Amino acid sequence: xxxxxxxxxxxxxxxxxxxxxxxxxxxxxxxxxxxxxxxxxxxxxxxxxxxxxxxxxxxxxxxxxxxxxxxxxxxxxxxxxxxxxxxxxxxxxxxxxxxxxxxxxxxxxxxxxxxxxxxxxxxxxxxxxxxxxxxxxxxxxxxxxxxxxxxxxxxxxxxxxxxxxxxxxxxxxxxxxxxxxxxxxxxxxxxxxxxxxxxxxxx
Amino acid sequence: xxxxxxxxxxxxxxxxxxxxxxxxxxxxxxxxxxxxxxxxxxxxxxxxxxxxxxxxxxxxxxxxxxxxxxxxxxxxxxxxxxxxxxxxxxxxxxxxxxxxxxxxxxxxxxxxxxxxxxxxxxxxxxxxxxxxxxxxxxxxxxxxxxxxxxxxxxxxxxxxxxxxxxxxxxxxxxxxxxxxxxxxxxxxxxxxxxxxxxxxxxxxxxxxxxxxxxxxxxxxxxxxxxxxxxxxxxxxxxxxxxxxxxxxxxxxxxxxxxxxxxxxxxxxxxxxxxxxxxxxxxxxxxxxxxxxxxxxxxxxxxxxxxxxxxxxxxxxxxxxxxxxxxxxxxxxxxxxxxxxxxxxxxxxxxxxxxxxxxxxxxxxxxxxxxxxxxxxxxxxxxxxxxxxxxxxxxxxxxxxxxxxxxxxxxxxxxxxxxxxxxxxxxxxxxxxxxxxxxxxxxxxxxxxxxxxxxxxxxxxxxxxxxxxxxxxxxxxxxxxxxx
Numbered sequence: 001x002x003x004x005x006x007x008x009x010x011x012x013x014x015x016x017x018x019x020x021x022x023x024x025x026x027x028x029x030x031x032x033x034x035x036x037x038x039x040x041x042x043x044x045x046x047x048x049x050x051x052x053x054x055x056x057x058x059x060x061x062x063x064x065x066x067x068x069x070x071x072x073x074x075x076x077x078x079x080x081x082x083x084x085x086x087x088x089x090x091x092x093x094x095x096x097x098x099x100x101x102x103x104x105x106x107x108x109x110x111x112x113x114x115x116x117x118x119x120x121x122x123x124x125x126x127x128x129x130x131x132x133x134x135x136x137x138x139x140x141x142x143x144x145x146x147x148x149x150x151x152x153x154x155x156x157x158x159x160x161x162x163x164x165x166x167x168x169x170x171x172x173x174x175x176x177x178x179x180x181x182x183x184x185x186x187x188x189x190x191x192x193x194x195x196x197x198x199x200x201x202x203x
Numbered sequence: 204x205x206x207x208x209x210x211x212x213x214x215x216x217x218x219x220x221x222x223x224x225x226x227x228x229x230x231x232x233x234x235x236x237x238x239x240x241x242x243x244x245x246x247x248x249x250x251x252x253x254x255x256x257x258x259x260x261x262x263x264x265x266x267x268x269x270x271x272x273x274x275x276x277x278x279x280x281x282x283x284x285x286x287x288x289x290x291x292x293x294x295x296x297x298x299x300x301x302x303x304x305x306x307x308x309x310x311x312x313x314x315x316x317x318x319x320x321x322x323x324x325x326x327x328x329x330x331x332x333x334x335x336x337x338x339x340x341x342x343x344x345x346x347x348x349x350x351x352x353x354x355x356x357x358x359x360x361x362x363x364x365x366x367x368x369x370x371x372x373x374x375x376x377x378x379x380x381x382x383x384x385x386x387x388x389x390x391x392x393x394x395x396x397x398x399x400x401x402x403x404x405x406x407x408x409x410x411x412x413x414x415x416x417x418x419x420x421x422x423x424x425x426x427x428x429x430x431x432x433x434x435x436x437x438x439x440x441x442x443x444x445x446x447x448x449x450x451x452x453x454x455x456x457x458x459x460x461x462x463x464x465x466x467x468x469x470x471x472x473x474x475x476x477x478x479x480x481x482x483x484x485x486x487x488x489x490x491x492x493x494x495x496x497x498x499x500x501x502x503x504x505x506x507x508x509x510x511x512x513x514x515x516x517x518x519x520x521x522x523x524x525x526x527x528x529x530x531x532x533x534x535x536x537x538x539x540x541x542x543x544x545x546x547x548x549x550x551x552x553x554x555x556x557x558x559x560x561x562x563x564x565x566x567x568x569x570x571x572x573x574x575x576x577x578x579x580x581x582x583x584x585x586x587x588x589x590x591x592x593x594x595x596x597x598x599x600x601x602x603x604x605x606x607x608x609x610x611x612x613x614x615x616x617x618x619x620x621x622x623x624x625x626x627x628x629x630x631x632x633x634x635x636x637x638x639x640x641x642x643x644x645x646x647x648x649x650x651x652x653x654x655x656x657x658x659x660x661x662x663x664x665x666x667x668x669x670x671x672x673x674x675x676x677x678x679x680x681x682x683x684x685x686x
Binding site for chain 1: 204207211218222225264265266268269308310313314317320321324332333336337339340343344346347350351353362
């Protein structure tokens with residue numbers, strides 16, 4: 001009973017958040033609705049028994065991707081009013097897209113009713129008794145260890161590359177020197193002046 | 204697990220060294236580049252020993268994902284030698300190249316090491332997953348290396364072009380791998396071989412074609428060669444040398460292993476692809492190079508041409524053919540590294556690199572030693588008999604004739620004659636044209652020594668190497684054909 005309740009709660013919220021993500025006028029709000037949708041999708045995944053994907057959704061999508069979106073949206077100076085102009089001009093293309101997506105949904109629906117798609121020869125069956133995080137972890141750190149570490153090196157190369165190609169030492173940057181700040185005494189910085197009236201100020 | 208890790212010792216040594224050196228480079232900055240370079244070369248030497256003399260013997264690790272055999276050891280030896288040379292020759296080049304601030308950044312040897320790890324993973328792969336991760340590691344480091352001189356417009360262009368086209372090729376390859384996986388149910392080479400034995404379904408055939416297309420891009424075979432001239436011309440010369448040797452060996456070895464081990468039972472299907480690609484590469488590599496005026500572009504077309512000849516060796520699909528390809532690769536990297544070392548010596552009075560072929564005019568009178576060395580490499584690349592470059596071409600065509608494909612061998616020999624034209628044109632420019640502006644002095648003794656060693660190997664003295672080289676490459680090729 002509680003599962004059914006949780007399912008309808010999460011499912012409704014995912015759909016609602018998805019709709020609000022598209023409909024909201026402020027792009028920052030859109031990203032926040034997107035994050036909300038991800039959280040609820042993670043809940044749905046938990047109900048399916050796919051804890052690992054639920055965690056990935058939170059960690060990768062919410063933690064990295066959406067926050068990146070948020071930064072990009074906040075940093076870009078986009079004139080959204082201008083982007084909304086030309087609605088009529090792009091309407092036919094948009095309608096075409098709607099028709100294509102609608103047809104895809106119909107086809108996918110009928111294909112789903114026809115029965116699941118199974119690999120002809122599955123090399124590794126899904127384990128029954130271990131939770132799937134444990135099963136994945138066991139494989140990743142034993143059989144696939146070599147490739148897992150290789151993928152780590154790929155990410156390292158990406159990071160080195162980004163730094164090598166973009167980092168440069170710029171002149172004229174005023175860096176904060178905390179040591180000097182702390183060494184500074186009030187008598188170096190403050191001057192008490194007995195200012196006579198009507199003679200102007202010397203700066 | 205411990206035994207499996209020991210089998211991957213070459214990769215382990217290189218990974219740990221590159222991680223440690225990355226720390227050194229991060230804290231000590233570019234001043235440490237000399238030490239980082241020396242330690243990188245030392246790590247490559249250690250890895251070469253680990254690959255040649257594995258402490259636990261050859262074997263299969265991680266349930267078939269990784270293979271250490273005579274084939275991977277042979278390919279890795281060539282790759283590590285080429286990577287070591289491209290590290291050694293780099294400081295002098297970057298020291299003089301304009302807009303570099305006079306120093307090489309310490310990340311260069313580290314990126315070469317990381318790319319070499321990826322290449323090593325590729326040649327040791329026993330599974331499409333290892334293949335793909337290795338390929339990505341190699342490619343990603345290459346994109347960065349190609350645009351390493353980021354203030355140089357051509358270098359940036361070369362990096363960007365390589366990245367865009369490389370990503371496309373990766374996508375094609377991955378699509379092929381996913382089709383093969385979907386229609387055979389496994390990514391392991393031996394599993395694929397078993398599935399292909401019962402005849403190819405349409406889906407499997409599509410997968411095979413896409414996999415070969417992706418790999419053809421990586422070895423720069425026609426019709427997936429168009430990135431090569433631009434990338435080779437724009438990238439810094441030591442990096443170009445690395446692309447043309449270490450990576451080429453890795454990619455060709457990978458192609459050999461996939462073709463023989465994974466898809467050997469479908470050799471009828473890929474034979475047409477390989478024959479077409481080999482013919483097209485030799486013809487295009489020969490004809491298109493004639494009009495080039497930039498020597499790096501010319502060597503790019505030369506590498507396309509040479510890959511075509513190497514592919515001819517795969518056509519028979521037996522141990523003899525594969526061993527001729529391996530011999531070809533070994534001699535090819537010596538000739539190519541030698542040519543690039545000679546190009547590195549082409550500098551004007553201020554030390555800026557010169558890449559025009561016309562600048563070589565009359566070099567024989569100004570710098571007889573350099574002219575003689577370059578002439579030896581050019582004659583050898585053209586495959587003219589007294590030099591060692593003739594021998595691998597002979598072996599390849601011999602393997603073709605042995606299975607009765609002599610028409611193909613004849614076409615190959617004809618294209619080899621076309622190719623000889625532009626190699627000999629360089630020799631003619633050096634020996635019979637009026638002297639141009641002399642090059643600046645190049646005091647680097649290491650470069651000179653390497654050129655001398657290279658010239659000695661491809662000179663007729665190299666024929667002394669035929670015995671050990673032939674035996675070793677045959678042993679390596681046999682590793683691909685169990686039983």
